[in-house]
Amino acid sequence: MPTLLVTGGASGIGAACARRFHAAGYHVMVADIQDEKGLALAAELGGETGYVRLDVREEQDFEAAVAAVMQRSGRLDCLINNAAIVGVIGPLIETSAAEWDHACAVIQRSVFLGTKHAARAMLTRGNGSIVNIASVAALTGGFSPHAYATAKAGVEHFTRSSALELIEHGIRVNCICPGNIATPIHTGVTDDRWQGRMARISELQKDDQPLARFGQPEEIADAAFWLASEQASYVVGHALVVDGGLMAGRAWRKQPPHLREYHPVLK
Ligand SMILES: NC(=O)c1ccc[n+]([C@@H]2O[C@H](COP(=O)([O-])OP(=O)(O)OC[C@H]3O[C@@H](n4cnc5c(N)ncnc54)[C@H](O)[C@@H]3O)[C@@H](O)[C@H]2O)c1
Structure with a gap:
């Protein structure tokens, strides 16, 4: 049977x-590092679903996780490099180098480590798919803290860079x-400055985002499944934006009147 290894697999996406x-x-x-949630999910799904503790900062954890997959299933078809944190928030003049390094290790260096060890296993069959979860924060400024956005931009670029070699x-x-x-x-972020973020995003969505709602984790999972599948056999080094139109531009309903005049439906 085809086999998936997903980091940060205990929660969310x-x-x-x-x-x-x-x-x-x-x-x-x-x-994941949330053992209880990971074990509960594995038990809920049952069958051949397993759980392995993997801290994405640790290279030996990736080695052990890939070895566990190979021992269990004899093949690795897909890795989803998904685990991440928000990381350090706040003004850059108050950000320590240690906080910056920590965020980048979890968000970006992890993707290199996962890709390296998954690719070693996939090489033996000459087949496989790696899906990295980046962010719209990789594409433009202002959506996220500095370290998060910078690390995600690294993930997006590493996708292209690694795709060229591994294809x-x-x-x-x-x-x-x-x-x-x-x-x-x-x-999950306890810092006061982060609190109420979902409410603030909801407000912004009402104004600016073309599809004015949060996405659901399942909508990202569907995209990941498609990218991993044979349906996407010609898709290589691609960054698939799944964002309710956020990156496409400001919602028509909020365009200024002089632009709306040209719109055949909304004017
Ligand atoms: N939710 C969003 O709006 C959004 C937007 C863009 C990108 N993303 C990305 O989607 C991915 C999944 O995030 P989510 O929204 O599901 O959040 P989440 O917090 O529900 O899931 C993240 C998971 O990563 C795990 N994790 C954190 N540090 C880890 C470590 N050191 N080693 C192993 N696992 C670790 C957590 O335990 C958690 O289970 C992340 O890469 C995130 O940056 C999320």
């Missing part, structure tokens, strides 16, 4: 990916740039 691939018949290995071995690498998705990442 990662858990939705685990469910989506499981429903399609994949053996799924959920990897030579039959491994397709792509990424997804989600917009605002309703997951615990928005509510």
Whole structure:
């Protein structure tokens, strides 16, 4: 059976990916540092679903997780590099180098480590797919804290860079740039300055985002499943934006009157 390894698989988008691939018949290995949630998800899905503790900052954890997948299923078809944190927030003049390094290690260096060890396993079959979860924050400024946005831009670029090399071995690498998705990442940060962020995003969406709602983790999981599938066999080094139109431009309903005049439906 095809096999998926998903980092940060105990929560949010990662858990939705685990469910989506499981429903399609994949053996799924959920990897996370939230052991209780990861084990509960694996038990809920049952069958060939497993859980492995994997801190994405640790290279030996990736080695062990890939080895566990190979021992269990004998093959690795897809890695989703999904785990991340918001990381350090606040003005850059108050940001320490240690906080910056920590965010980049979890968000960006992790994708290099995962890709390296998954590719080693995939090389033996000359086939595989790696899907990195980047962000719209990789594409433009202002959506996220400095370290997060910078690290995600690195993820988006590493997608292209690694895709060029790995396609030579039959491994397709792509990424997804989600917009605002309703997951615990928005509510889990305890810093006061972050509190109420979902309410603030909801307000902004009413004004500016073409599709004025949060995305659901399942909508990202569907995109990841498609990228991993044979339906996307010609898609290589691509950044797939899944954001309710956020990156497309300001909602028509909020365009100034002189622009709306040209619109055949809305004027
Ligand atoms: N939710 C959004 O609006 C949004 C938007 C753009 C991109 N993303 C990206 O989607 C991905 C999934 O995030 P989510 O929204 O589902 O958030 P989430 O907080 O629900 O999930 C993140 C998971 O990563 C795990 N994790 C954190 N640090 C880890 C570490 N060191 N090692 C292993 N696992 C670790 C957490 O335990 C958690 O299970 C992230 O890459 C995030 O940056 C989310």
